Amino acid sequence: MRILLTGKNGQLGWELHRLLEQGFEVIAIGRDDVDFRNPDELHDMLRRLPSFSIIVNTAAYTKVDQAEKEQHEAELVNIEAPAVLACEADRRGIPMIHFSTDYVFDGKKWTKPYTEKDKPNPLSIYGKSKLGGELRVRDLCEKHLIFRVSGLYGTRRRNFLTTMLNYAKASERPLVVDDQIVSPNWTPLIAEVIEHVIYRIFSSFPVHWGVYHLTGNGAATWYEFAKLTLEKASSISNKQIIQPVSVSSEEFHTTAKRPAYSVMNSDKFRNEFGYSLPDWKTQLLHCINTIGKDEL
Ligand SMILES: NC(=O)c1ccc[n+]([C@@H]2O[C@H](COP(=O)([O-])OP(=O)(O)OC[C@H]3O[C@@H](n4cnc5c(N)ncnc54)[C@H](OP(=O)(O)O)[C@@H]3O)[C@@H](O)[C@H]2O)c1
Numbered sequence: 001m002r003i004l005l006t007g008k009n010g011q012l013g014w015e016l017h018r019l020l021e022q023g024f025e026v027i028a029i030g031r032d033d034v035d036f037r038n039p040d041e042l043h044d045m046l047r048r049l050p051s052f053s054i055i056v057n058t059a060a061y062t063k064v065d066q067a068e069k070e071q072h073e074a075e076l077v078n079i080e081a082p083a084v085l086a087c088e089a090d091r092r093g094i095p096m097i098h099f100s101t102d103y104v105f106d107g108k109k110w111t112k113p114y115t116e117k118d119k120p121n122p123l124s125i126y127g128k129s130k131l132g133g134e135l136r137v138r139d140l141c142e143k144h145l146i147f148r149v150s151g152l153y154g155t156r157r158r159n160f161l162t163t164m165l166n167y168a169k170a171s172e173r174p175l176v177v178d179d180q181i182v183s184p185n186w187t188p189l190i191a192e193v194i195e196h197v198i199y200r201i202f203s204s205f206p207v208h209w210g211v212y213h214l215t216g217n218g219a220a221t222w223y224e225f226a227k228l229t230l231e232k233a234s235s236i237s238n239k240q241i242i243q244p245v246s247v248s249s250e251e252f253h254t255t256a257k258r259p260a261y262s263v264m265n266s267d268k269f270r271n272e273f274g275y276s277l278p279d280w281k282t283q284l285l286h287c288i289n290t291i292g293k294d295e296l
Pocket of ligand 1: 007008009010011012013030031034035036037058059060061062077099100101102130148149150151152153157
């Protein structure tokens with residue numbers, strides 16, 4: 001079975017590539033192979049590829065604040081390119097796995113996790129573009145699985161966790177918002193779950209195509225997540241604890257508006273695929289334990 005994986009150098013794409021190539025042949029493509037801002041180029045490239053049995057699209061325009069000024073680019077990468085991939089998957093009669101975000105919601109549900117039945121209402125250009133991509137993939141490819149994930153972090157590339165660890169190394173206290181409630185997820189665990197889903201598809205298990213929320217249990221503010229990160233890093237490295245400084249979203253101004261509450265309920269995923277992710281604290285502690293003492 002051959003898999004077409006996009007976004008091979010991204011957080012999730014890189015983890016998935018590492019995992020999937022152990023059991024499958026993977027055609028992994030990145031920005032150097034094709035620029036998703038050019039859907040025609042993507043279309044032509046897809047036609048030149050050898051046969052494959054599934055498309056896994058992790059490529060995305062993910063610069064949430066910059067998207068407010070680069071709407072067209074965000075829409076090309078997050079709406080038009082997924083539409084091209086979805087058409088190609090449908091033409092070949094194969095499934096497509098696509099990723100979306102908790103930022104399709106406006107946060108007004110406050111303290112009751114969002115289910116797939118809740119109506120999206122994105123607050124940002126990024127959120128709107130990701131919702132636009134969901135709709136196109138859903139409409140154009142019959143065998144689609146769209147996984148809404150949230151707060152991805154890992155030890156590679158720039159993300160919330162690596163940013164906090166850099167503050168710790170510099171012995172500087174980060175300002176962190178304490179009024180946005182999220183459910184952060186360690187990218188290698190999301191990759192493992194997706195590998196499980198692919199095995200099921202390839203084993204001809206019946207799959208209900210559609211949109212699924214995919215996050216661990218529990219929720220935290222970014223401040224709580226930062227505090228635990230810095231405490232755990234300090235206990236491993238034996239360096240002094242750096243305490244984050246709690247600020248409000250109003251004080252910590254960002255160009256794009258983010259939902260104050262974007263926790264999602266993953267029951268539908270668990271019932272369909274028989275798999276659930278650990279809660280955010282367990283994921284975070286597991287992740288930090290993989291980092292060597294000297295790197296903290
Ligand atoms: N990160 C999060 O916290 C988060 C939260 C919710 C949902 N999601 C969703 O989860 C999925 C995976 O996110 P991620 O964190 O792995 O994202 P990421 O680390 O930003 O990776 C995205 C990948 O897309 C590639 N890409 C961007 N623009 C491109 C273009 N014009 N042409 C070709 N490739 C392009 C990037 O290439 P380069 O490597 O060259 O930059 C990168 O490899 C995305 O659908 C994202 O929207 C992420």
